[in-house]
Amino acid sequence: MIWMIISILFVLICLALVGISVYVGWQLTHPQRKPVDDSPDHYGLHMENITFPSRSRDVRLDGWFLKSPCAPTDAIPMTVIMSHGYAGTRLEKGLPALALAKSIVEAGYHVFMFDFRNSGNSEGKITTVGFLEKQDVLGAIDWVQEREPSKICLIGFSMGGSTSILAAAEERAVLGVITDSAFSQLSPYLKDNLPVWSNLPRFPFTPLILLILPRLIGINPHRVDALAAVDHIYPRPILFIHSRDDKAIPWSNSESMWSRYPDVFELWVTQKAGHVGSYQMQPEAYTQRVLAFLSKL
Numbered sequence: 001m002i003w004m005i006i007s008i009l010f011v012l013i014c015l016a017l018v019g020i021s022v023y024v025g026w027q028l029t030h031p032q033r034k035p036v037d038d039s040p041d042h043y044g045l046h047m048e049n050i051t052f053p054s055r056s057r058d059v060r061l062d063g064w065f066l067k068s069p070c071a072p073t074d075a076i077p078m079t080v081i082m083s084h085g086y087a088g089t090r091l092e093k094g095l096p097a098l099a100l101a102k103s104i105v106e107a108g109y110h111v112f113m114f115d116f117r118n119s120g121n122s123e124g125k126i127t128t129v130g131f132l133e134k135q136d137v138l139g140a141i142d143w144v145q146e147r148e149p150s151k152i153c154l155i156g157f158s159m160g161g162s163t164s165i166l167a168a169a170e171e172r173a174v175l176g177v178i179t180d181s182a183f184s185q186l187s188p189y190l191k192d193n194l195p196v197w198s199n200l201p202r203f204p205f206t207p208l209i210l211l212i213l214p215r216l217i218g219i220n221p222h223r224v225d226a227l228a229a230v231d232h233i234y235p236r237p238i239l240f241i242h243s244r245d246d247k248a249i250p251w252s253n254s255e256s257m258w259s260r261y262p263d264v265f266e267l268w269v270t271q272k273a274g275h276v277g278s279y280q281m282q283p284e285a286y287t288q289r290v291l292a293f294l295s296k297l
Contacts, residue, residue, distance in 0.1 A: 018212065021205055024198050025213035029127050031087035036120045038091050040066055043102045054117065055138035062121035063090060063114025063140070065148065066101060070108040078151040078175075078294065079110040079144050083137055083160030085181075085276060086129060089120035092157050095279045103287045109294060110150060114140055116160070126217060129186055130163045130224040137167035141174065151175055153297055155290070157276045158182065158249065162226045165257070168236070169229035175297045177233065178290060180241040181276045184253040186224035196248055230257050230265070239266045239293045241286070243273035266293070 040047040048065040071077040082101065084092045090113040091097055101111045116133045117124030126132070137154065144152055154177045156164035161182030168174040183189040187210075194206045214221055230238065242254040251269055258267040268289055270278040279286040 018208060020200070021208035021212055022216065024200060024205070025209040025216070028197060028209075029129075029213065029217055030118070030125070031127055033119060034087070034089050036062075036089050036091060036115065038093075038096070038098060040064060040098060040101070043098050045098070045102060045105060050114075050143065052114075052143040053139055054132075054135045055142055056132070056135035059117045059123040059136075061114050061117065061123070061136055061139060063112065066105050066111040066113065067148075068105045068108050068110050070106060071110060072108060076149075076151055077108075077110060078153060078297065079112055079148060080104055080153050080155055080294065081112040081137065081140050081144065081164075082114075083133075083154065083156035083164050084116065084119070085158030085160050087119070087127065088157075090115050091120075092160075092276070094276045095157070097157075099283070100279060100287065100290070104290065104294070107291050107294070109153075110148065112140055112144060116163075128217070128219050129159055129221075130166060130226075131186075131219040131221070133159070133163045134166040134170075137163055138171060141167065141171050145173060151297060153178065153294060156180070156182065162186070162224065165226040165229045165233065165238070166224065169232035174233075174236070176237045176239070176293065178239045178241070178293060179254065180278065181243070181246055181249050182226060182240070182254060182257075183249050184225075184227040184256050187221040189249070189253065190221065193249070227257055227260070230260050234261045235264050237264050237266065237293070237296070239268065239289065241268050241270070241278055241289070243270045243275070243278050243281075245272050246275050246277075248275035 115122040118127045154164035157180045161179030240254040242251040258265045273281040
């Protein structure tokens with residue numbers, strides 16, 4: 001009798017652990033949308049509201065095209081496509097992205113800002129931390145090539161940085177990439193850092209979530225591999241920006257990607273800034289790094 005009770009309790013505990021893992025994993029891939037509650041108008045920028053399909057054609061995305069009045073007329077202009085982080089919007093309020101966009105536009109470059117699927121004003125019901133979002137960046141590249149032909153550079157923050165690397169590896173039209181606080185490989189990163197996002201103990205929840213969730217939503221986190229993707233970007237340049245004190249995504253992620261090709265890639269490691277916090281700490285130095293990189297493309 002006692003063994004039956006113990007067996008029943010064991011089964012109930014296992015079911016509870018699985019249920020919690022499924023619930024939290026589902027919440028992580030279905031984060032609550034944040035509003036796009038700021039505007040380029042507040043920064044003195046002229047914007048064009050745009051919608052465009054992801055390259056996979058399964059969702060339509062919403063964004064802005066900020067055309068620079070200072071762009072050269074005697075040369076091919078450049079468009080900088082910005083990609084935001086997990087559960088955010090095109091505003092990337094931790095910077096804020098519009099402040100950086102203003103400096104880029106004033107320097108003579110166009111800026112393309114958009115919301116990933118399941119974010120801001122875009123369509124979509126799931127966030128896959130780069131697996132499907134790569135198609136969204138590729139869709140943005142398609143829009144620029146069709147509507148505003150120009151040279152293209154990608155700049156991404158956190159998840160957006162990793163996703164930009166994945167997209168650039170497939171799209172030769174991208175001349176360079178700037179990443180801020182990007183992760184190098186999704187699967188190893190989640191194994192080491194999922195408790196940061198789930199707020200659950202590492203054991204038993206991390207292995208359970210990683211076992212159940214990919215099968216539940218149909219993604220393969222091993223394919224979100226920016227470390228392998230940089231091999232397909234080289235010899236095109238990448239500027240990696242990361243704070244040594246980033247608690248969400250350790251700076252070693254950027255270091256590992258930079259170290260593959262230090263002859264072409266650049267690494268700027270800041271101090272005392274939080275996740276995607278280097279701009280707030282050093283806005284002038286950050287802007288100068290970005291503009292210096294763009295000027296060489």
